[in-house]
Amino acid sequence: MSTISVQDHGVHHHDGHGHDDHGHHHDTFLTKYIFSQDHKMIAKQFLITGITMAVIAMILSILFRIQLAYPDKAFPLMETLLGRFAPNGRLDPGFFLSLVTIHGTIMVFFVLTAGLSGTFSNLLIPLQVGARDMASPFMNMLSYWFFFLASVIMLASFFIEKGPASGGWTIYPPLSALPKAMKGSDLGMTLWLISMVFFIASSLLGGINYVSTILNMRTKGMDLWKMPLTIWAFFLTAILGVLAFPVLVAGVVLLIFDRSFGTSFYLSEIVLNGKVMPFEGGSPILFQHLFWFLGHPEVYIVIMPALGISSEIIATNSRKPIFGYHAMVYSLIGITVLSFIVWGHHMFVTGMNPFLGGVFMITTLIIAVPSAVKTFNYLATLWRGNIRFTPAMLFAIGLVSFFISGGLTGIFLGNAALDINLHDTYFVVAHFHLVMGSAAIFGMLAGVYHWFPRMFGKMMDDRLGYLHFWLTFIGAYLVFFPMHFMGLDGVPRRYYAFTEFESMSRWLSVNTFITWAAIMSALAQVAFLFNFIYSIFFGKKAPMNPWNSNTMEWTAPVEHLHGNWPGEIPTVYRWPYDYSKPGAEEDFIPQTVPLSETMSSNQEHDFEDNEIGLEAHKQWIAANRKNEEVK
Amino acid sequence: MMAQIQHDTDRQNLGAKKFAMWIFIFCSFMLFAAFSSGFIVYSGGKGHGLNVALPKAFLYSTIIIALSSVTMFLASKAANAMDHAKQQLYTILTIVLGLGFLGMQVYGWYVMTYQMQVFLTDPNASRSFVYVITFMHLLHILGGIIFLLFALGGSIKRIPQVKNIYRMDMSAIFWHFLDIVWIYLYVFLLLNSN
Ligand code: HEM
Ligand SMILES: [Cu+2]
Numbered sequence: 001m002s003t004i005s006v007q008d009h010g011v012h013h014h015d016g017h018g019h020d021d022h023g024h025h026h027d028t029f030l031t032k033y034i035f036s037q038d039h040k041m042i043a044k045q046f047l048i049t050g051i052t053m054a055v056i057a058m059i060l061s062i063l064f065r066i067q068l069a070y071p072d073k074a075f076p077l078m079e080t081l082l083g084r085f086a087p088n089g090r091l092d093p094g095f096f097l098s099l100v101t102i103h104g105t106i107m108v109f110f111v112l113t114a115g116l117s118g119t120f121s122n123l124l125i126p127l128q129v130g131a132r133d134m135a136s137p138f139m140n141m142l143s144y145w146f147f148f149l150a151s152v153i154m155l156a157s158f159f160i161e162k163g164p165a166s167g168g169w170t171i172y173p174p175l176s177a178l179p180k181a182m183k184g185s186d187l188g189m190t191l192w193l194i195s196m197v198f199f200i201a202s203s204l205l206g207g208i209n210y211v212s213t214i215l216n217m218r219t220k221g222m223d224l225w226k227m228p229l230t231i232w233a234f235f236l237t238a239i240l241g242v243l244a245f246p247v248l249v250a251g252v253v254l255l256i257f258d259r260s261f262g263t264s265f266y267l268s269e270i271v272l273n274g275k276v277m278p279f280e281g282g283s284p285i286l287f288q289h290l291f292w293f294l295g296h297p298e299v300y301i302v303i304m305p306a307l308g309i310s311s312e313i314i315a316t317n318s319r320k321p322i323f324g325y326h327a328m329v330y331s332l333i334g335i336t337v338l339s340f341i342v343w344g345h346h347m348f349v350t351g352m353n354p355f356l357g358g359v360f361m362i363t364t365l366i367i368a369v370p371s372a373v374k375t376f377n378y379l380a381t382l383w384r385g386n387i388r389f390t391p392a393m394l395f396a397i398g399l400v401s402f403f404i405s406g407g408l409t410g411i412f413l414g415n416a417a418l419d420i421n422l423h424d425t426y427f428v429v430a431h432f433h434l435v436m437g438s439a440a441i442f443g444m445l446a447g448v449y450h451w452f453p454r455m456f457g458k459m460m461d462d463r464l465g466y467l468h469f470w471l472t473f474i475g476a477y478l479v480f481f482p483m484h485f486m487g488l489d490g491v492p493r494r495y496y497a498f499t500e501f502e503s504m505s506r507w508l509s510v511n512t513f514i515t516w517a518a519i520m521s522a523l524a525q526v527a528f529l530f531n532f533i534y535s536i537f538f539g540k541k542a543p544m545n546p547w548n549s550n551t552m553e554w555t556a557p558v559e560h561l562h563g564n565w566p567g568e569i570p571t572v573y574r575w576p577y578d579y580s581k582p583g584a585e586e587d588f589i590p591q592t593v594p595l596s597e598t599m600s601s602n603q604e605h606d607f608e609d610n611e612i613g614l615e616a617h618k619q620w621i622a623a624n625r626k627n628e629e630v631k
Numbered sequence: 632m633m634a635q636i637q638h639d640t641d642r643q644n645l646g647a648k649k650f651a652m653w654i655f656i657f658c659s660f661m662l663f664a665a666f667s668s669g670f671i672v673y674s675g676g677k678g679h680g681l682n683v684a685l686p687k688a689f690l691y692s693t694i695i696i697a698l699s700s701v702t703m704f705l706a707s708k709a710a711n712a713m714d715h716a717k718q719q720l721y722t723i724l725t726i727v728l729g730l731g732f733l734g735m736q737v738y739g740w741y742v743m744t745y746q747m748q749v750f751l752t753d754p755n756a757s758r759s760f761v762y763v764i765t766f767m768h769l770l771h772i773l774g775g776i777i778f779l780l781f782a783l784g785g786s787i788k789r790i791p792q793v794k795n796i797y798r799m800d801m802s803a804i805f806w807h808f809l810d811i812v813w814i815y816l817y818v819f820l821l822l823n824s825n
Contacts, residue, residue, distance in 0.1 A: 135647035208654045216647035246658050250665035253763065262752040263759040265673070280754030281679060286672050290665060 027562075035145075037137035040560050042144050043123035044455055047448070049144075050115020053151055054441075055529070057106035062522055064099040067091045069515035071497035071508075085163060093496045094183045097166035100494055101184070104169030105192070106154065109199055112302040112436065114147045114206075116444045117241075120305055121210045121234040123451060127553035128228050130219025130570060132563045135212040139205045146202035153195035157188045165192035168494065170291060173266035173284045177258040180272060190259070193252060200245050200252075207245075210238035219552075221572035225329075226591065228551050228576040229322060232329050233308020236336045237301050243340070244297035251290030258282070285350050292343035300339045302436055303403075304332060306443020307374060310396035312576075313450050314378055316549045317393035318385025319587050321577035324377045331370030338367040348419040357416040364414035371407055375400060386580065386587070390547070391465025395446035398473050399439045405477075406435030409484065424494075427487025430480050438476045445472075445528070452532075453546045457558045458539030464531040468524055475521030482510050548588045550576045555592055574606070645797045652801055656808045659771060663812055666764050667819055674757045674823060681757045681824050683749050685817075688739035689765075692732050693817050699728035700810040703803055706782075710799040715786055718799070722783045725806065729776050736765050757823075764816055768809070775809050778802040 036042060063082075066075070067090075074089035085095040122140065126133055134140045157164035166184025167175035171192065179186050214235045218227075227235075254265040266287045267279035315322040322328060344352065344360030378400045387393070409431040412418055422428060445468075452460050491504050498504040498511065545554035552572065556564050570592040578589040584601035595602050595613060599620045607614035674680055706721035740762065743749045751762045782798040790798075 135644050135651055139651070204655075204658055208651045208658070211654050212647045212651040216650050217644065242654055242658050243661050246662035247665040250662055250669060253767065254669065257751075257759065257763055263756055263763075264752070264754055265669075265756045265759065278754075281676075282756055283673060283676060286669060289672055290669060293665070 035141060037133070037141045038560070038562055039122045039126050039133050039137065039140060040455070040564075042140055043119050045144050046115060046118030046122060046147070047455070049148060049151060050111050050119060051529075051532070053106050053110040053115065055525070056155070057103050057111065058522055058525065060099045060103040060106075062519060063091065064096055064103070065515040065518045067096055067496070068498070069508075069512040071499045091496075094166055095163055096496050097168075097494065098164040098184050098188065101166050101168050102154065102157070102164050105165075107437065108169060108298065108302065109196070110147075110151055110154070112440050112444070113203065113241075113298070114199070116302065116305050116440065116447075117203075117210075117234065117237055118144070118147065118206060119444075120230070120309060120447050120451070121206065121238065123455060124230055124553060125210055125213050125234055126217075127454070127556060127564060128231050128551050129214060129217065129222055130552050130565075130572065131213060131217040132565075132569070134209045135217060136209055140209050143202045143205035143209070146198045146205065150195045150198035150202060153191055153198065157191040157195075160187050160191070162186045162188055164188040170295065171255075172291075173255060173258065173287050174270060177255055177266050178270070178272060178277070179259060193256060193259075196252060197249075200249055203241050203245055207238040207241040210234055211242065214238075219569045219572060222591075225326075226572055226575050228308075229311035229325070229328055229332075230305075230308040230551075232332055233304045233311070236332050237304045237308075240297045240301050240304070240336055240339065244294040244301070247290055248294035251287055251294070254290070255287065285347070288347050288350060289343070292346045293340070295346065296343040297339045299432070299436060300335055302440045303443075304335065306399060306440040306447075307332075307403075309443050309447040309450070310378065310399045312551065313392050313396040313446050314381050314400075315577050315579060316450075316547050317388045317390055317396075318381050319388070319579045320381055320385045321579055322377070323380035323383075324373075325575065325577060327373055328377055331373040334370035335367060338363060338370070342367055345414055345416075345419070348416045349423045354416070361414060361416045365411065368407065368411055368414070371403075375404055375407070390449070391460070391462055391469055392446045392450035392547075394466070394469045394473075395442045395449060398469065399442040399446065401473075402434050402439035402442060402476070405481075406431055406433075406439060410435065421490070422487060424492055425487035426483040426491050426493055429493050430483035430487060433480045433483070434476075438480065442472075448532070450547070451553075452535065453542030453558075454553055456536050456539070457542050457560075458535050459542050459546065460535045460539060461531050464527050468527040468531070471524030471527070472521055475517050475524060478517035479514050479521060482514055486510060545590075548586070550578060550588050550590045552591055555590060645793065649797065649800055649804070652804050656804065659808075660812070662767065663764070663816060666760070666767065667816075670757065670760045670764075670819075670823065673760070679755055679757050681761070681820070682755075683743075683747065683758060683761070683824060685761070685820060685824055686739050686742040686747065688735050688742055689817060689820075692735035692739065693814060695728055695732045695735060696810050696813050699725050699732065700807055702728060703806045707799050707803045710786070710796055713792065715789070718786050719783060722779055722786065722799075722802075726776055726779050726783070729772055729779065729806075733769060733772055736769055739765070761820060764820070768813060768816060771809055771812075775802070775806050778805055 031037075033041065036045070063078075066078075075086075076089045078086040078091065079089045082091075082095070085092050091099075122134070125131070154164075162183040164184060165171065165176070165188040166182065167189065171189070175181050175185055176189055179189065214227075214231060254263075257263040258265050258267055262278070264279040264282035266284045267277070267282040268284075270277045270279060311322055311328060342360060342364045344356060345364045348357050348360070382397070409427065413422055413428060413431055449460055449465055452458070486507050489504075489507070491498065491507055498507055542558060544558055547554075552570065555570055557566065571594075572591045573594045574589065574591055576591050578584070578601075580587045581589060581598075581601045584598060589598055589601070595606055596616075599617075602617050602620075604614065604617065607617055702721045702724040706718050706725060709715075709717035709721060743761070744751070749758050749761075751759055753759055778798075779802045782795075782802045785795050785798045
């Protein structure tokens with residue numbers, strides 16, 4: 001059925017060329033929308049699942065925020081909604097911890113890892129490097145379905161008697177290793193682990209595919225240094241994932257052995273409910289090492305795609321070449337390498353040898369350098385640009401703002417001595433919500449606004465986009481900025497009710513304020529959801545290249561083809577950032593335009609390693625000078 | 632028609648898929664690296680040395696898997712020479728040796744548990760590591776055998792030579808890797824056994 005429609009479009013655009021290469025697909029509803037192996041469809045599946053998970057995780061956070069703002073108040077509605085998890089209208093303390101745990105897990109892994117990389121790597125890698133699809137479309141499909149299964153299992157844990165896992169998203173033993181330790185250590189924890197096994201399988205399948213596609217399937221002319229920064233970011237992110245996730249697998253396998261088979265990897269002498277447990281000699285710190293060896297690269301897995309996306313959006317909408325393309329790539333590489341040797345900064349207060357702490361402190365402070373390089377390059381790209389404030393651009397600029405304010409507090413936390421005070425307080429919560437909860441989410445939203453036309457062939461509404469941006473931007477700062485002060489005052493994270501403590505109860509008013517700001521930001525997302533869904537069906541039809549962008553995805557027909565381009569894949573002749581090039585007719589020159597068609601704007605450095613071209617360029621210049629003189 | 636052909640090669644991308652196997656190997660290398668670093672971190676603590684002479688079974692299984700690498704190599708060579716009979720023979724031999732390895736590892740566990748009284752749940756988790764590491768490696772071996780069965784099936788069904796070689800290469804890369812990883816793990820455990 002879709003074969004016919006594809007042929008029709010083929011006829012429109014290409015005079016009958018290119019239908020024979022599509023004639024052999026016979027898509028059914030099942031292979032087109034469900035078990036699709038087309039990267040564009042898989043990208044949409046990832047996006048919609050990711051958004052759904054994000055909405056769920058956001059609702060969870062509003063629930064526990066209400067508890068923090070009104071710890072002594074009963075809300076009968078809560079009991080109606082949550083039943084035994086909110087007896088007498090007050091959140092059960094164990095369930096509060098479950099909410100925090102699942103909120104963190106979903107946001108970090110399901111939204112910002114799978115939702116972000118899954119959507120944009122899938123959509124953009126083949127389209128921007130010029131490939132028909134991924135190296136293995138089948139593995140790609142598996143990747144989505146493992147992710148889906150993982151999501152279902154994670155959510156299913158809300159429907160079991162003892163509720164979901166509640167040991168925090170970092171699942172430190174012993175709470176996670178002793179099923180009887182608390183309610184959330186039981187079946188909920190088991191489901192958490194099963195879900196994560198599928199999740200990791202999904203990430204690895206995806207990541208392997210991304211790396212292989214980028215290294216093997218670029219179109220003619222697309223050498224590494226002509227790749228858009230998005231691709232560089234996705235590439236290095238995938239490498240991080242491929243190297244870091246197996247280590248988490250190792251940690252989780254040992255945890256499963258401790259939980260279910262009675263080993264003592266992480267457990268030592270411990271008394272549980274007055275009973276002495278048989279475990280001896282284990283080390284919970286071992287788990288922290290294994291966890292954070294993944295955990296720290298994981299935070300960069302989250303932010304790097306967002307940074308790549310913003311590079312692209314900021315350059316396009318500033319109508320300027322990205323400032324310091326090479327520096328951007330090298331700082332991404334620097335971040336990738338360094339992120340493997342800083343994990344100890346999460347463990348400064350575990351009784352680690354102070355000398356070792358010093359080493360981790362130095363590596364941590366070094367990783368701030370490439371991060372800062374990127375920030376400066378964004379600002380330099382914006383500087384005196386011919387800026388178009390599309391919603392995508394606003395979100396990308398928002399990312400830069402959050403990345404700066406969140407990155408600065410990272411430098412405080414990276415000091416082993418300061419961290420004694422700050423560890424496990426709201427200061428840390430503020431830090432990672434700015435840099436991850438806000439910056440990375442803004443990168444993702446920027447990507448959605450920017451590539452929506454590419455995904456759905458429709459435009460999103462700008463005005464709703466502006467409303468969404470301003471409410472979310474202001475809201476996020478109102479929510480997370482005050483948390484710094486709470487943290488500096490020593491207010492710990494993951495506590496159920498601060499009114500129980502004399503020294504902290506004065507923060508109640510701030511907590512109430514934060515909760516209302518959070519509710520406002522949450523409501524702002526309705527503008528986005530409405531815009532998103534409405535535009536899929538009723539949006540304005542998108543032109544082929546709505547943002548006058550240079551990268552290759554905008555040269556493929558708006559109607560999605562299996563195989564992306566009818567006929568041959570275009571060849572690439574130049575880097576992706578020829579915006580506002582002096583002498584050019586328009587303020588953008590797509591990567592697929594050969595230098596021979598842009599004689600007036602070519603410059604000498606466009607002809608590195610290309611002597612014939614350089615010769616022609618010089619002749620052209622000489623000829624044109626003469627003309628000038630004649631005039 | 633040209634477009635058709637180009638399109639088909641684009642779609643199969645055997646080279647890119649083989650590359651994916653290499654990346655997967657990095658992945659599982661990291662897994663075993665994590666286990667060995669975990670072991671080092673753990674056994675660095677006081678009184679946590681392994682202190683067990685590994686059962687002879689692990690030595691035998693090392694020999695078996697090394698042999699299976701040889702038969703694997705011969706099978707690939709036969710496949711490249713389009714000698715189907717030989718290819719199938721050596722592939723079957725590799726599978727049999729793989730199963731032998733599997734059996735020998737399980738026997739090793741048996742010896743450890745029933746004759747040496749070194750249990751999975753030993754309070755000294757260095758000893759549990761021996762079980763977990765061998766177990767995770769065996770899971771990979773099962774995966775490798777599945778690859779080999781695919782290659783064998785392809786050869787019996789006489790799939791086109793390009794695909795035959797591709798399946799053979801995929802199994803061979805993975806199988807040799809499993810061999811090397813096992814030798815690494817064995818030597819690692821030997822060196823840390825006191
Ligand atoms: C500018 C570079 C950065 C530095 C120097 C830095 C430093 C730190 C340090 C030292 C901690 C540990 C605090 C503690 O637990 O006491 C931390 C926590 C954290 N950071 Fe960063 N960070 C940086 C950037 C980022 C980025 C870009 C992200 C994510 C996109 C991120 C996400 C996190 C998260 C999620 C945690 C908390 C984990 C937890 O305990 O739950 N950080 N950071
Ligand atoms: Cu970190």
